[in-house]
Amino acid sequence: MSSLKRARRFRRLWLTLGVVLLAVTGLYVANSSALRGSEGGRPLLLAHRGIAQTFPLDGVLNDTCTATRIHPPEHSHIENTISSMRAAFDAGADMIEFDVQVTADNQLAVFHDSTLECRTDGTGRVRDHTLAELRRLDLGYGYTADGGVTYPLRGKGVGLLPTVEEVVAAFPDRELLIDLKNDDPAEGERLAAYLATLPAERLATIGVYGGGAPVDAVANRLPQVRAASEKTMRDCLVRYLATGWTGHVPGACRHTELHLPQRYGRLMWGWPNLFVDRMRAADTRVILVAGDGPWSEGFDRSADLEAVPADWSGWLWTNRADVITPLVRP
Template sequence: MLRVVRFLIAPTLLVAITLTVLALTSKPAQTPKVLSSLGEQALVIAHRGGRGLWPENSLFAFQRASALGVDMLEMDVRLTSDGQIVVIHDDSVDRTTDGEGLVDSFTLEQLQQLDAGYSWTANGGQSYPYRDQGIVIPQLETVLQAEPAIAKVIELKVADNALVDKLCQSLETYSQRDRVIIASFYESSLQRLRERCPGVATSASPSSIRLLIAMNWLGLSSVLSPSYQVLQIPPRHSGVELASSALFESAKARGLSVQLWTINEQPVMRKLLNLGAQGLITDYPDRALQLLGRPTRISALSE
């Protein structure tokens, strides 16, 4: 028995010392300028520009959402065959346009001949009000130029070094480094972006989210020094409830802004805000604005 105790003492002490050192040296994330400029209010983030209201990921949607008064625009980016960054969620054009094929098989010019308002409907296909209205898949640069002031969440949809490098270049060219949060399911892309664009805010990758949740469950989240500034999660994933006041409090203690996706119903919005969510990523930003008591009428759009 004594041998067993002695055998366990050394590794136990080592773990205890390691955790103590980590706790003493850990640093919370610093609030990035993109968020500090928005104040303490709960943020309304238009998912794909508000895909429940307008054709998703289109300049039309981003301009309408901005005029509506949202705090941030969320969008997805990929590369064309000629190396241009375009704003589109899927790897193919089939679902949202009148075309067929993979995005990366088209040049920018070819993509922009497609009708990106073709498939949008608000009534289950009874009508398609945005067909033949000149709505195209936008180049990211066009969005950055058209909406320079509003904050943005830009999700990298592929693990592609060329995409990361070109995005960094665009953010610098259009003075958007302090106006964006970069998200991705690919840790490698986020790591490269942090190296190539130091200081640009990022959200947690799935592996970072899992680690935070595990450390929070063990009561050890205070030892983490996040390389990211934003925690963007769904309320549930794979049958596991992620949204809890305990997780939100731990995340905030590590300097993280907690934003939930994709939240479309007001009762759920209210519940998450009461739990401590700091941002709602939603297809219906008008509903979130209404819930928060903010104006929901679109202001005049510049020509």
Template sequence: MRYFIFAIFLLVIGLFVGNTSLFSHFPAGDGPRLIAHRGQHQLFDRTGLDGESCTASRIYKPEHPLLENTLPSMQAAFASGADVVELDVHLTPDGEFAVFHDWTLDCRTNGSGITEETPMSLLKTLDIGYGYTFDGGRTFPFRGTGIGLMPTLDEVLTTLPQGRFLINFKSRRTEEGAELARLLGDPALRERIFGVYGGEEPTNEAVASVAGLKGYGKSSAKSCLLGYLATGWSGYVPEACRNALVPVPVNYAPFLWGWPERFYNRMAAAGSEVLLLGPIAAGDPGSSGIDDIAQWKSVPAGFAGYVWTNRIEKTAALARESGYCDRSPASRLCNR
């Protein structure tokens, strides 16, 4: 019995020593780096949110005039310190990538129908601010202001030549990944795309076709994190976590072997980037970010990965108010 207890003791010590971050550090730098989800945009009530919810009809009272996925919103996001702007794309019948979030046009615009089935020539005539309301439809503060504001991916890359972007495929069409790969045959454009995610088929096609391009889909992210939970105690990094983008919900992060520094360094050694997301709740289909003081308190000091946020314009203030900047005085974010 004594030998059994001693063996258990040695096992526990081994797991601790092999996974504690006491002997590991983030690489020196001025991180974290920031991903602005949808650019600078209107926030909305996530209560009871599902995949069919029209988020434009549940926005909070506007604090600024910017609409998601538009050139002005992306410009503002970069001006507020974003390293990467996340945007959504749909491949239209006339061969353009329309930058727009929704699968259909009915929620946000004065049009109707499926976004990817609508020619870009028609999408350009729509008012993308038409459906936004914060008071149950009594007023529509952006109606008339969004005419012609839906950009193409080409326009984004041309207008913001220094910007880097994370592309979200909204469909499961393999051809979207193939078309993006064709576009990224231009080396100058390739450097502009930080990564891809979303629909499994186009994501996998793009990653397989473009050397060095990283990405993730729902299945690959799940396979990575669950696989790591099963094997990470030994230091082994599953194949699904290699040369990829690894999204980590902040409420699950503490359960990952070696979180935070050792986990980060294992992923970096495997060629991957770590994306710290907001808490994931059961039934919430959205992409919550590190968007308030409580969540910033959970960001590890000196974190060298990417922080996903829906409030890029408030990020520096939230980081300071949370005490993050006291723990990470060298952060570029904290010196803005």
């Protein structure tokens, strides 16, 4: 090979490397949270079921009764009650998440499980009981931290089961997130029928998530409601991974919310703060969930906050707003 050919080959090689370097630099600059994302933000707090009793997640399965494995109680609040929600707001929460089951008399009861045996002194399915019957139950009956030797919340939950309407009325100017627990479109239609009676300004403060079928039922009737399911969140993130390097936010990511496990956030273009800024501009909330995400793991202790990105200005999912608020808002 002549020296002239070698020189030309080297020039082409360096030109190619220069183009690649420029492209990589441009990609970094366009998606650098450090260079372009907002700084100095403070987290917004989503209180999962108000202030709840927490429990270790090791060995938890879909059918595990978590009430029988709680940590020794540091408070007397029972999840999904108005008193626990009020305590969370008083502690500094910005939004409350709560669960919904439909009763035998077609009422929207605020309760987590589809059956009663785990947490209460009742038996059978929630949907097989009337609201009046459910109100007579003790919501704290089944909670124990020592394998059943003691039940510290027993007797403290009688008559505390609220309806969705009562929660909305109790917190008229606050952000609420409703979890449709069963993948039944009829339950989504029932919730949508109630939400449709609310004025537009109140509806703007309420979000819905849960199973795909009921969430679709709500979204189809009330497209102005921020609604999300596992499918909508997956569709958004897959599309964003494919195109987000350009700064484009796909339509699937607009006017919704993302419950994003913190360990997967780093995969997102512009993570963390530029990603949050882009989604906020698309009217989408980014809610950071601790760990892998399948069991609604919250940022509940000071040690949990070590995994939160610096200057995080999105949402944090917590079961203990009373513990976390003073740590993130000194």
